[in-house]
Amino acid sequence: MSVTTLSSQALAQRQPSWLVRLFDYKPFLIVMCLAPAIGLLAVFLTYPLGLGIWLAFTDTTIGRRGVFVGFENFQYLLTDPLWWNAVFYSVVYTGIATFGKFALGFWLALLLNNHFPFKSILRAIILLPWIVPTVLSALAFWWIYDPQFSIISYLLVDVLHWRSTNVDFLGSAWPARFSLIAANIWRGIPFVAISLLAGLQTISPSLYEAAMLDGASAWQRFRYITFPMMMPILAIVMTFSIIFTFTDFQLVYAITRGGPVNSTHLLATLAFQRGIAGGELGEGAAIAVSMIPFLIFATLFSYFGLARRKWQQGESND
């Protein structure tokens, strides 16, 4: 409090200039405070978003202003097997990776919720895959998936003798697809685990004590206390995860660049290939815009599908 008294004395001696008084005028101050954030977002987010939707309806290429062509780009995409392939893989990629991340991340969160020594150090090192730039860890995976010198092949062939030949991880469609999904799950586990751990710690221990007294088994405690109590937080984290997995770019671009034979293109990498590398801005924008309906659907599905449970339970559990 002494700070405020001091400053008020200093104030009383000095006549505030018009500038100070202007900044003390609340509406002006509000506008000034919001201006940088809103300005940046308006110029570099809202305007490009609108422009992107407009570009999707034009035939713009790099270096040439396009004209409005209506739904032509989208009609073309519907006949393009590569676009369908990217839609298919984006959905498969998001579905399996999200399932894997949440199953393993939830398990890891439950493990970390126990008491044992060096807990905080463990938490810190577990977050590393999430901190380190995705492209750099993706390069490590690229090397791990090397056709000739893969360390996994070495383990399977030379150490465990489970196989007789090296696994060609990135050489054909389905192995490449699953290799990318595995890398994505690896990267996503820490974030899911730490977020869910935060949720687990908000559950009151008295609920478990009461259940123990009633003779509930470990599985029943998980099924009827932990799981329902975690629903709201699962809904939020999963919504985020689905959005960022569906629109992922880095992992695929770094490891396969959409190959072999375009089998691992996600919509984002296909949009990059056509829009920036290929120069067809209009078509690239249309591919990017075609992600929006999937995103809205996935968001609504995960958010309402999971959050619904919250009000179904009523208030008694809060």
Place this chain on the structure above:
Amino acid sequence: MAWDSGLRRLMMIYLPLGCFVLILLFPFYWMAITSFKPNAELLNYKEHNPFWISSPTIAHIKHLLFDTSYPRWLWTTMTVAIGSTTLSLIASTLAAYAIERLRFRGSPYVGLGIYLAYLVPPSILFIPLATVIVQFGLFDSPLALILVYPTFLVPFCTWLLIGYFKSIPYELEECALVDGATRLQILRRITLPLAVPGLISAGIFSFTLSWNEFIYALAFIQSGANKTVPVAILTELVTGDVYQWGALMAGSLLGSLPVAVFYSLFVDYYVSSLTGAVKE
């Protein structure tokens, strides 16, 4: 009984935890060990144990530092990360203060609007943004990245800081108002000093997120010298059919170190603000 529960604990907790840690850290181990392996060992698993280095070498790191523009890339990445973090911190502190403290009609909606901006993924924006960047004459300039990164940093930081401002008792500001302090003085002398932990965690998040950013840097930067580390490694070091795994992994290791060091210095802020943000 005690032995039994100890064994059970081992099987149910420590064993799976050990597997998780092993798998989550293995790629980093592999990255690190490859960086110091001579090429002969790198491609010969018959005579050398792949999990260990018999004769470590710093040739890959030397090659990286003296034969490529790697120091320049690191410098560019650092500049971009610090620039965009500073810009985002200023913008989001002011915005969070206005939304949470200068309450006005519609302030919750402005907050929600800024938050929703976080859900617009960069992979939808990069094509139109590239044309905007060209219009502004910023193509191939790191300044473009400094200006564009706040689009995903500001929503996140504003959201985090609103939570921090909420935790500072409003009475402190009221007392100062009664004492005749101007609102700017209150922000500078009372609210900001109290929000320092929040500013630190927002800063760490911004720094790591801009260090990691890839798609904008790939789309907006053309010339080799102006690239950021993640883009440069992938586009400049991957040449031809024979990959220089040693140099590639050394580049990844060196590029990961600044964030890892930065992160480990502030890990407690990081974990607590991450868990705090999710609880909100």
